[in-house]
Amino acid sequence: MQTVTAVPACHRYAKCCRVWLRRTMCAILAVMLPSLAAMAQQTSQHPFNLRVETQLVQVHVRVIGNDGKPVTGLKKSDFVVKENGRQRQVETLDYIPVPPTVQNAPRKVQAKTTAGQPARRRVWIYIDSEIDTNEVPEAYQAIKEFLSGQMQPDLMVSLDGLPFTDDGTKLLATLERMQQHPYGNLPEVPPLINSTLDMEKQADYEWLLYSALLWGGSGTSPPPGFAGFTLRPGLAPAGRADISMRQADLKLEMKETEQEMSFYVRSALFRYLDIVYRLESLQGEKIVVVFRSGLRTDPESMLLLRQFAADAMRHQIVFYTVDTRGPINIDPTTNRAKLLRYGVPIPAWSMGSPLQFQLALNDYTRTEELENGRKEGLVGMAKLTGGKAVTDTNDFHSVFNDVVEDASGYYVVGFYPADKRQLGRFKQLKISIDVPGARVYAPTGYYEPRPYKELPKREKEIVLWQALQSEMPRDLPVAASVNVFRGDQGQPVALVSTGVQLGSLAPKQKKNASEVRVTELAQIGAATGGTLPIYHGQVANITVANPAFTRASASPTEFVTFNTRLIVSPGKHICKVVFRDDNTGKLGAEEVRFEVPDYEGAPAASTLLVTHHASPVPSVVAGGKPESQAGSMTGELQAGQMDFVPQPDAEFYPGEKIYLLYELYNPPSYDFNALAALTSTALSRNGIPIRQFNINWRILPDPGKKAAILIGTLDTRNYQPGSYQVVQSVPPEAGARGKLFASFTLLANQP
Numbered sequence: 001m002q003t004v005t006a007v008p009a010c011h012r013y014a015k016c017c018r019v020w021l022r023r024t025m026c027a028i029l030a031v032m033l034p035s036l037a038a039m040a041q042q043t044s045q046h047p048f049n050l051r052v053e054t055q056l057v058q059v060h061v062r063v064i065g066n067d068g069k070p071v072t073g074l075k076k077s078d079f080v081v082k083e084n085g086r087q088r089q090v091e092t093l094d095y096i097p098v099p100p101t102v103q104n105a106p107r108k109v110q111a112k113t114t115a116g117q118p119a120r121r122r123v124w125i126y127i128d129s130e131i132d133t134n135e136v137p138e139a140y141q142a143i144k145e146f147l148s149g150q151m152q153p154d155l156m157v158s159l160d161g162l163p164f165t166d167d168g169t170k171l172l173a174t175l176e177r178m179q180q181h182p183y184g185n186l187p188e189v190p191p192l193i194n195s196t197l198d199m200e201k202q203a204d205y206e207w208l209l210y211s212a213l214l215w216g217g218s219g220t221s222p223p224p225g226f227a228g229f230t231l232r233p234g235l236a237p238a239g240r241a242d243i244s245m246r247q248a249d250l251k252l253e254m255k256e257t258e259q260e261m262s263f264y265v266r267s268a269l270f271r272y273l274d275i276v277y278r279l280e281s282l283q284g285e286k287i288v289v290v291f292r293s294g295l296r297t298d299p300e301s302m303l304l305l306r307q308f309a310a311d312a313m314r315h316q317i318v319f320y321t322v323d324t325r326g327p328i329n330i331d332p333t334t335n336r337a338k339l340l341r342y343g344v345p346i347p348a349w350s351m352g353s354p355l356q357f358q359l360a361l362n363d364y365t366r367t368e369e370l371e372n373g374r375k376e377g378l379v380g381m382a383k384l385t386g387g388k389a390v391t392d393t394n395d396f397h398s399v400f401n402d403v404v405e406d407a408s409g410y411y412v413v414g415f416y417p418a419d420k421r422q423l424g425r426f427k428q429l430k431i432s433i434d435v436p437g438a439r440v441y442a443p444t445g446y447y448e449p450r451p452y453k454e455l456p457k458r459e460k461e462i463v464l465w466q467a468l469q470s471e472m473p474r475d476l477p478v479a480a481s482v483n484v485f486r487g488d489q490g491q492p493v494a495l496v497s498t499g500v501q502l503g504s505l506a507p508k509q510k511k512n513a514s515e516v517r518v519t520e521l522a523q524i525g526a527a528t529g530g531t532l533p534i535y536h537g538q539v540a541n542i543t544v545a546n547p548a549f550t551r552a553s554a555s556p557t558e559f560v561t562f563n564t565r566l567i568v569s570p571g572k573h574i575c576k577v578v579f580r581d582d583n584t585g586k587l588g589a590e591e592v593r594f595e596v597p598d599y600e601g602a603p604a605a606s607t608l609l610v611t612h613h614a615s616p617v618p619s620v621v622a623g624g625k626p627e628s629q630a631g632s633m634t635g636e637l638q639a640g641q642m643d644f645v646p647q648p649d650a651e652f653y654p655g656e657k658i659y660l661l662y663e664l665y666n667p668p669s670y671d672f673n674a675l676a677a678l679t680s681t682a683l684s685r686n687g688i689p690i691r692q693f694n695i696n697w698r699i700l701p702d703p704g705k706k707a708a709i710l711i712g713t714l715d716t717r718n719y720q721p722g723s724y725q726v727v728q729s730v731p732p733e734a735g736a737r738g739k740l741f742a743s744f745t746l747l748a749n750q751p
Contacts, residue, residue, distance in 0.1 A: 056091065057083075058316075058414045059431065059442055060386065062406075066437040070098060070409035074433065081415050082430045092414030096285075096407075122284040123407045126158045126275060128532070130194035130268070132201075132293040133182070135324040139192065139291045140179045142322070142396035147171045150404055160190035161278075161531035183491040184569030190531040195567035197293055200264040203257055204370055210254040258298075259539055265301040265377065267535040268292075269308050270465045270521070272319070272381070274532055276308070277469075280315040285407050287387070289399055290321045294374025295381070309384035310424065310447045320387040320403055321378035326394045328371050386443055413442075422448050464521040464537070467578045467587055476588025477501040479559065479648035480522075480577045485606040485637065486599040486665050486707070487567065494568045494596070495609075495637065496536075498522055499559030499648035500579040500588060502552055508583055514549040516542050517582035520562050527572035527593065538562045539582075556747065557651050570598040599665050605730055606663040608742040612652055613645035614659040639663075639709045640700050650744035654719055660695070660712035662728065662740055667708050670701040675708050682727040685720070695726075721746045 061079070063071040076090040131139050147157070147168055156164040159174055177189045184191035194200075272288070279286045297305060312319060375391050382389040388406070390399045413431065424447060431442040467473055480498045487493040500518055507514035518540050525533030540560055544552065552558040573596060578589040597604040617638055637644050644661055652658060667675065676699060683693045693714070700709040710728075728740040 055416055055420055056414050057417055057446065058092070058412050059429065059446075060406075060410050061413050061431055062410045062441040063433060063435065064439045064441070065435075071435060071438050072097075074411065074435075078433050078435065079411075079413055080432045080434075081413060083415070083417060084428050086418050088415040088418065090413055090415055092412070094412040096410055096412065098409040122154050122156055122282075123152075124156050124158075124164060124279060124282050124284060124286045125403065126279060126286075126288045127160065128271075128275065128288060128290045128292075129160055129178075129190075129192045130197065130271075130290070130292040131192060131324045132197055133193060135293060136179065136182050136192055138326070138394060138396055139322075139324055140175065142291075142400070143175055144172065145397045146400040147175060150400055152404070160192075162188070162190060183489070183567050184531075189569070191567075191569060193567075194293070195534055196264065196267065196536060199565075200261075201293075203260045203264065204374075206257045207254070207261060208367065208370065210250055210257060261296060262298055262300045263537045263539065265296050265298065266304055267521075267537050268295055269301065269304050270523075270535045270537075271532055273308055273311065273465060276311050276315055276317055278532075279317055286315070286317045287403055287407065288317060288319045289403060290319060290378070290381070291324050291396065292321065292378060293324050294371075295321075295377030296370075296373045297377040297380055298373075305380065305384065306424075306447060309381075312385040313446060317385065318387040318406075319381050319385040320399050321382045321389045322396050322399050323375050323378050323389070323391040324396065325371075325374070327392050328375070384447075417448065424448060464519065464578050464580060464587075465535075467589060468521065468523050468576045472576065472578065472589030472591065473587035474589070475586040476504050476579055476581060478577060478579050478588040478590040480575060480590040480592045481646060481648050481650070482524075482573075482575050482592050482594045483607045483609045483646055484568070484594065484596050485663060490600055492568050492570060492596045492599055494524065494566045494573075494575075494594075495646045496522060496524070496564045496566060496575060496577075497561060497646035497648045498564075498577040498579075498590070499561035500581075501556065502558040502560055503554060503556070504588070505553075505560070505581050506584045506586075507549065510543060513543050513545050516540075516560065518542075518560055519580045519582055520577060522562075522564065522575065522577040524566060524568065524573055524575045526569075527574050534566055534568075536564050536566065538564075557649065557653070559648055561648055563646055568596050570596045572596075601666065603664070603666045603668065605665065605740060608726065608728055608740040609644065609646060609659075609661040610650055610726070610742045610744050611644060611647050611659050611661075612656055613647055615643050617641045617643055637661075640698060640711050642711065650742075652716060652744060652746055653749065654721065654746050655717045658714040658716060658744065660714065660726065660728075660742065662710055664708040664710070664730065666706050670703045670708065672699060672701060675699050675701060678730065679710065680729045681712070682729070684725050684727075685722045687725075716746060719746055721748050 059081075063074065065071045072095065074093075074095075076093045079090050079093070081088045081090055127143060129139060129143075143159075151157075151166070151168040151171075153166070156166050157171055158164045159171060159178065162174065165171060174189070178184075178192050181189050182192040183195070272290075275288055279288070379389040379391065381387075388399070388402045390396065390402075417427065426445055426447050428445045429443060431440060433440050478498070478500050480496070482497075483495045485493050485495065498520055500520075502516070505516040505518065507516050509515075519537070520539070521535065521537040523533045523535055525531070540562070542560060573594055575592045575594065576589065577591075578587060580587050594607070639661060642659075644659065664675075664678075667678070669675065679697075681695055681697070683690045683695065695712045695714045697710055697712045700711070702709060723745050724743065726742045726744075728742075730738060730740065
């Protein structure tokens with residue numbers, strides 16, 4: 001029997017991801033890599049491209065004369081190359097000439113040959129945009145100026161993974177659509193905005209909060225500016241984010257947040273590895289221009305950064321980076337607005353108390369560390385691959401001046417190393433020339449390649465990324481689900497839930513408890529290829545008392561689960577996820593295909609979410625305190641005064657209550673009776689229709705959000721084990737897709 005009731009709407013998407021163990025709720029993030037010293041070697045202030053091809057090392061060298069123009073006509077014998085202080089013979093020498101004057105107009109450009117002269121080799125420029133919402137105008141204008149004024153006959157350009165083209169008019173039209181739809185709209189319009197940047201900056205904000213509480217506020221209360229911050233459940237009394245936290249809790253939160261911050265860096269580097277291997281087969285100069293709202297580096301990401309840089313150099317790819325945050329002034333007396341973006345309004349320096357002065361100084365120092373750290377990552381990427389970084393300026397277009405200049409008027413000097421073993425060592429270079437008044441710009445060193453099988457254990461972290469690019473491993477049972485809803489700004493939002501079965505993991509014994517460690521990497525990309533995928537990774541360290549662990553690991557429904565919220569573009573997509581048991585090195589992976597509707601105007605429906613995990617949202621009483629937090633699971637979304645938490649699998653035991661949730665956007669009517677008449681439900685078991693069933697539906701009309709929210713509950717006490725399918729029909733009158741499908745399995749009784 002189906003029943004329908006109308007209740008007031010309450011709907012909110014959370015902006016954070018949480019790690020939790022199904023039912024036990026005891027997973028915590030852990031340290032994945034040991035601390036490492038920063039790289040000892042850095043490239044020069046005038047870095048140029050460095051190429052490593054098996055044995056032959058090829059270096060880009062620019063020679064500038066007194067007149068400021070490139071010096072031409074040099075021979076092999078004019079160059080002196082020293083590697084680790086030992087002179088090497090120049091084996092090959094090529095000169096890439098400066099192209100003719102560029103006309104300042106967008107046009108379709110064809111590579112041509114002049115009488116008796118061959119066409120110049122092509123330059124492939126890949127423009128990658130990962131910016132914040134408020135940085136769109138400046139980045140858009142910089143790219144537009146390049147496409148409209150600096151296109152040359154030999155330049156081939158790709159916007160965020162679209163096919164390379166030299167058609168300036170076509171590129172400008174695509175860029176215009178990207179500016180109009182910065183979150184992406186259909187496969188031919190990639191996003192300008194990084195869909196994980198909100199979570200990345202939220203982690204930065206949490207780091208500042210916990211560090212301020214640990215070292216600035218002396219455990220008394222959050223510093224000014226943090227009053228509105230919501231602490232994670234269990235770390236403060238209900239509704240009291242202004243109450244001090246225990247030092248042990250603060251240190252744990254600090255540790256978890258640092259690991260989350262580290263994984264955003266790693267996810268970005270995985271994305272850049274994607275670009276490297278997409279461009280490796282192209283012939284000619286290959287340049288990647290990255291617009292990004294800062295990128296942190298830390299000791300845990302240095303090995304992966306080194307691997308990325310070595311692969312980029314080996315495949316002759318140079319990265320140029322732009323910090324789209326612009327000029328950053330940390331001084332709290334002159335630029336409080338920049339600090340507010342991280343939620344850190346610093347107390348005035350004029351405060352008389354020495355303690356208040358010290359708190360202000362501490363907050364200033366931590367914010368400066370965070371801001372500079374996000375700049376250093378982009379600078380390091382550029383230097384290690386032979387490119388340049390543009391930071392501390394609003395002139396984002398200057399990066400293209402560097403690209404155009406560095407893509408011509410240089411020599412490619414080739415030599416063989418003295419020691420041809422490929423051990424991943426850093427080798428110093430010194431290149432000089434005997435030309436009076438000439439200046440030589442060349443890299444000061446390079447990393448030699450190293451076969452993957454010979455990499456140290458910690459450098460093999462890249463195996464997760466490589467597993468997603470090939471046949472996915474199945475040593476561990478992994479599950480994944482993707483549900484798509486409409487976000488606050490009208491853009492599609494994918495709720496990705498991934499998990500690995502607890503009983504398949506090998507625990508380490510710690511006194512009377514069992515400890516499991518897992519690492520997860522998820523990739524979401526268009527089914528047709530083209531644009532780059534989105535990456536997101538997380539780690540978990542779970543310690544459970546042995547009796548509880550034994551019971552939980554015996555159940556096939558107990559998973560270590562990660563839930564993530566990502567903005568996606570309309571179209572068909574593939575989600576791939578790989579898990580690793582960090583105690584054994586075993587891998588498991590899963591793939592989910594899903595389709596994303598366009599929610600911008602026409603009627604459309606979300607997917608049909610099926611979950612066992614839902615709990616009442618705490619009600620608020622006088623004084624702003626939640627009445628109760630019992631059972632709250634801080635879900636990925638809220639609807640109808642309920643928290644809903646997606647789960648990776650759809651397996652339940654008879655007797656458990658199952659929740660169903662979907663939304664109808666831009667419906668033709670918000671009348672309750674009309675909405676009820678537009679929907680119907682069918683249920684089948686093992687392919688056989690069930691004529692009578694007890695899914696109880698509630699409809700929540702929400703004209704303000706142009707949506708109708710439908711929540712169903714199914715009590716499975718009288719149902720037999722088997723495979724079930726729910727079909728929710730949305731008739732043509734609603735204008736949305738015809739049917740929504742969801743499947744689940746009822747297992748035999750619990751062990």
